Amino acid sequence: MADNQAAQAQAVRANNAEVANQGRAARDPEGLAPREDANPVETVFPPGPHDANRMMLSDQERQWSIAIKEAIQEDPELAPISDFNCAQLGLIEKDNIEGALERARQMQAFREEYRIADDEESGVKAVADWMELFPGMVLSVSYSRLEGVYVLVLDDTKFYARNLDDNPKGVPIWFCGNYYVYQAILPDFQSIRKGLIFCVEAGGFDWKVNFGLTVFRRFWTELAAYYPYHFKEIKVFHGGMFVNMMVSMVRQVVPKRIHEKFQLGTVSGLGRLDQLYLVPNLEAANQRTLRRVQECLHMRAWSSRFLPYDYDLCRLGRARLSLSYILRVRAVACDDGLRYSSQRDDNCNPIGSCPVCSPPTHQCDDGLTVIAKDITNGCTVVGTFPPRPVEHEERVFDIVLFED
Numbered sequence: 001m002a003d004n005q006a007a008q009a010q011a012v013r014a015n016n017a018e019v020a021n022q023g024r025a026a027r028d029p030e031g032l033a034p035r036e037d038a039n040p041v042e043t044v045f046p047p048g049p050h051d052a053n054r055m056m057l058s059d060q061e062r063q064w065s066i067a068i069k070e071a072i073q074e075d076p077e078l079a080p081i082s083d084f085n086c087a088q089l090g091l092i093e094k095d096n097i098e099g100a101l102e103r104a105r106q107m108q109a110f111r112e113e114y115r116i117a118d119d120e121e122s123g124v125k126a127v128a129d130w131m132e133l134f135p136g137m138v139l140s141v142s143y144s145r146l147e148g149v150y151v152l153v154l155d156d157t158k159f160y161a162r163n164l165d166d167n168p169k170g171v172p173i174w175f176c177g178n179y180y181v182y183q184a185i186l187p188d189f190q191s192i193r194k195g196l197i198f199c200v201e202a203g204g205f206d207w208k209v210n211f212g213l214t215v216f217r218r219f220w221t222e223l224a225a226y227y228p229y230h231f232k233e234i235k236v237f238h239g240g241m242f243v244n245m246m247v248s249m250v251r252q253v254v255p256k257r258i259h260e261k262f263q264l265g266t267v268s269g270l271g272r273l274d275q276l277y278l279v280p281n282l283e284a285a286n287q288r289t290l291r292r293v294q295e296c297l298h299m300r301a302w303s304s305r306f307l308p309y310d311y312d313l314c315r316l317g318r319a320r321l322s323l324s325y326i327l328r329v330r331a332v333a334c335d336d337g338l339r340y341s342s343q344r345d346d347n348c349n350p351i352g353s354c355p356v357c358s359p360p361t362h363q364c365d366d367g368l369t370v371i372a373k374d375i376t377n378g379c380t381v382v383g384t385f386p387p388r389p390v391e392h393e394e395r396v397f398d399i400v401l402f403e404d
Contacts, residue, residue, distance in 0.1 A: 054190040055303055057087060061189075064090035068100045078104055084304035085228075091192045092228040106226035113222075114176050120297045123180035127293050130177025131286050133170055134158050138177075139201070139277040139285070141185060141292045149194045149232055150185035150296075155201040155274050161212030171215065175223055182227050184296035188303045195232035201273040203238030211246050213253075220253050231261045237268055 057065065069086040072078045081104065093100040110116070131138050137158035144151045164170040186192050205211075236243060244264060251259040270276060278285045 054188040057090075057189060061087070061090055064094055067095070067097060068093070068104075071097050071101055072104055075101060079108060082304050084300075087189060088186070088192050088228045091189060092230060100228075103226045103228055106222075107228075110175075110179070110223055110226070114172055114179075116176065116179065118183070120294055120301065123183060123297045124290055124294045126173070126176040126180045127184075128286075128290055129173045131289075133173045133177075134160065136274060136278065136282055138181075138289060139273055141181060141289050141296065144197065147197060147232070149197055150191050151197045151199060152181060152185055153199040153201075153273055153277060155272075157201065157204050157206070157210055159210055161215050162209060164212070164215050171218070175219065178219075179223060179227070180297070181293065182229055183300055184293045186229055187296050187299035192229065195230045197232050198234045199273065200234070200236045201238065202236050202240075202243045203272050205239065205243050205246070207245070211249075213249055216250065217253055225254075231258060233263060234258075234261045235263045235266045237266045237273055239264055 065083070065087040068089050069083065072081060072086070078101070089100040089103060093103065111118070116122075127138065135158065137155050139155055140151065140153040142151050142153075143149075164174070185196050236247065239247075247259070247262055247264060251262075268276070
């Protein structure tokens with residue numbers, strides 16, 4: 001009886017929440033309002049990097065990535081880049097190899113010039129330095145369930161472009177902060193493919209204080225023009241005549257494919273964006289955003305290391321996959337749970353094996369942990385293996401081979 005009442009009460013609460021969500025969507029179609037049943041600005045993330053669907057490439061996208069990787073390897077001026085970065089270039093440039101190489105050259109120069117470490121700690125510090133340089137400018141880094149993309153929200157009235165002329169350290173801080181935010185909000189292939197939404201608060205924009213064409217042109221030519229990303233939308237909120245003039249000047253610098261994404265004259269209906277995001281105060285909002293940045297950078301690092309082409313086969317452990325060594329096969333699991341056969345028979349002629357299992361290896365009693373026997377260091381955990389599938393269960397796997 002009590003269980004039934006509890007279940008009914010839970011159903012009523014769920015229904016009420018759904019009705020509230022529908023009403024909230026009607027009042028706030030852009031999804032900018034904070035939720036009433038959570039923190040003022042909810043931490044919203046898509047399925048984590050273990051969701052293989054967000055890291056899948058089509059056959060054509062994979063071929064683009066392979067061609068770009070081979071071109072980079074053949075260019076003596078370019079250092080090797082990760083397979084994740086090759087795929088990111090492929091998703092943006094597609095079959096434009098020269099365009100991808102130019103982006104790779106410019107981004108290599110940018111990383112060298114500003115000593116980019118590309119790790120979580122450096123990324124969080126860079127964004128924190130940006131927040132300190134321009135307090136209140138970075139309002140939010142989040143994921144929109146409504147749009148299915150990541151969203152960056154800035155207050156451009158807190159950006160004092162003219163001050164950068166008197167602060168030689170300011171430009172590197174601003175550039176590096178932007179770089180790591182881009183890295184954070186593009187943590188997987190699906191986010192790169194769909195593009196990001198850029199929301200800008202412009203209410204009270206001061207032409208003489210908040211804009212400088214020279215510094216913007218430098219930002220564009222050193223970073224924004226070459227970082228492999230694209231915008232789904234660029235929404236400018238509460239902008240007036242001066243903002244329209246600023247956008248007109250920006251359009252002289254950026255290509256048509258970007259300035260076509262600008263949506264001027266957007267009105268929130270809920271007040272300035274900083275009133276929605278800087279709650280309960282600036283310090284708390286900054287800490288919340290920095291946590292999100294760190295989580296997103298962690299997701300990207302995970303994605304870069306564990307490209308899940310063979311996610312259904314095994315979780316990668318010790319080696320970085322090579323895009324050019326991927327074979328799509330139909331296979332059945334062998335009795336040992338480690339090998340896979342192209343035939344449904346008892347002989348089980350292996351065509352692939354768990355990538356983390358570099359002989360000699362054995363599984364622990366739990367059937368999950370894979371141990372590598374090392375004469376010098378003893379046993380070392382090199383990876384984990386999913387629960388063993390049903391005997392001879394037929395699946396489609398991406399068998400991943402590794403280069404020595």
